[in-house]
Amino acid sequence: xxxxxxxxxxxxxxxxxxxxxxxxxxxxxxxxxxxxxxxxxxxxxxxxxxxxxxxxxxxxxxxxxxxxxxxxxxxxxxxxxxxxxxxxxxxxxxxxxxxxxxxxxxxxxxxxxxxxx
Numbered sequence: 001x002x003x004x005x006x007x008x009x010x011x012x013x014x015x016x017x018x019x020x021x022x023x024x025x026x027x028x029x030x031x032x033x034x035x036x037x038x039x040x041x042x043x044x045x046x047x048x049x050x051x052x053x054x055x056x057x058x059x060x061x062x063x064x065x066x067x068x069x070x071x072x073x074x075x076x077x078x079x080x081x082x083x084x085x086x087x088x089x090x091x092x093x094x095x096x097x098x099x100x101x102x103x104x105x106x107x108x109x110x111x112x113x114x115x116x117x
Contacts, residue, residue, distance in 0.1 A: 049097040056090040 063086060 046097070046101060049093070049100065053090065053094050053097060056086065056093060060086045060090060
């Protein structure tokens with residue numbers, strides 16, 4: 001009877017070892033997939049910010065050209081307020097994008113628990 005119990009215990013230990021290995025590998029795959037998804041979202045957001053910066057620069061150029069074509073050199077000063085506002089907002093958006101890029105490089109160096117890897 002002792003040999004039968006030893007066989008049952010050995011089979012049970014093997015089953016638990018396989019189940020633990022499967023659970024551990026599945027958990028690790030879920031964590032890595034989550035990290036990959038966060039990385040993809042971060043890259044898409046940075047691409048959006050870069051596109052936003054380019055659009056704001058283009059809008060600033062269009063506004064300056066428009067003022068020049070409509071009013072000429074003498075009255076272009078009236079449109080300078082608008083151009084100044086767009087320029088200030090473009091600079092703010094650019095600096096925010098740079099700050100996010102810097103913080104994203106720091107975030108990328110953290111592991112799942114938020115500690116330095």
